[in-house]
Amino acid sequence: MNTTRMLVASLSVGMAAWLAVVPVAKADTITCESRNGGYNTCAVNTAGGVTLSRQLSSQGCWEGDTWGYDRNRIWVNNGCRAQFRVGDNHSSSGSSSNGAAAAVAIGLIGAAIIAANRNKDRNDRDDDYQDNNWGGPRNTFECESRNNSFTYCNSGRVRGQVEVYRQLSKTRCVYGQSWGNDNGRVWVDNGCRAEFAVY
């Protein structure tokens, strides 16, 4: 009797776990987050493809660098947090009813970024960061892995979010593999050459 009850109980638990898993596998959208800049993965069937539908972090989400996916999971790194659309690739009609007009406005907000940069003065980057709204980096520096060798960048210790601002090598710079941030010491490896930005 006890055995039967235990069996039923464990079956129930098993069923519950199974039921809990299924909706995740079929979910349209999944949120995946790199906490404290660390690597994280989110299990999901990616056979139908993955697109990043909404970026939630100010920290960059760069495919192949700080986010990506393989057969059964999405991975994120270096502070990327986003909602991903999995499976069916028909685009959502999440737009507001006034989509066309709103699109125009947002497109111009894109242009507004550029406008704000008019105030940018290279001698005044910190103020720029504090007072201006364009969201540019506090500073940038270049770093290169020569002959595919590991090297720390000549930037001293940096504080803040570091991202690839401009990739200069043909070789892809992938966070955690060909570049990284070791407690404020930025490094490159495997031929990654890039201009890095500190935010």
Place this chain on the structure above:
Amino acid sequence: MRLASALLSLLVFSSLPALAEPAADDTPATSVQRILQRMDQDNDGKVSFEEYRNAMTRRFHVVDKNTDGTLQADEIPKEWVVVPAADLSDAQVTLEEFSTELRPGFARFDVNSDGLLDDAELTAFAAARAAKLEASP
């Protein structure tokens, strides 16, 4: 004020603050060159949607001073706004709403729908901005 009207108010007939000093780079801020300098992460001379999305999302967070994921009226930069500030008193834009509009905003300039703003499209993007500047009082 709901999303659509709030967004509509975020036009950029910008009353830019007076420049304190000339920028180190005198290229017009609306030039293609400056757009690429700002956004072109992979250095291919084009702006992909991902590059655009990252630039735009970062900007949202910079403006969202109280980091609650919503731009309240007092957080919406004045230079984005064409209507009198009073009309924005109860406006707000959430990150979700903002993010949702990024794709259509990009698509407006991505005429051939290849996911990239290239030479001609970038020129149009820059021109749209320049035209607004020109039209602003």
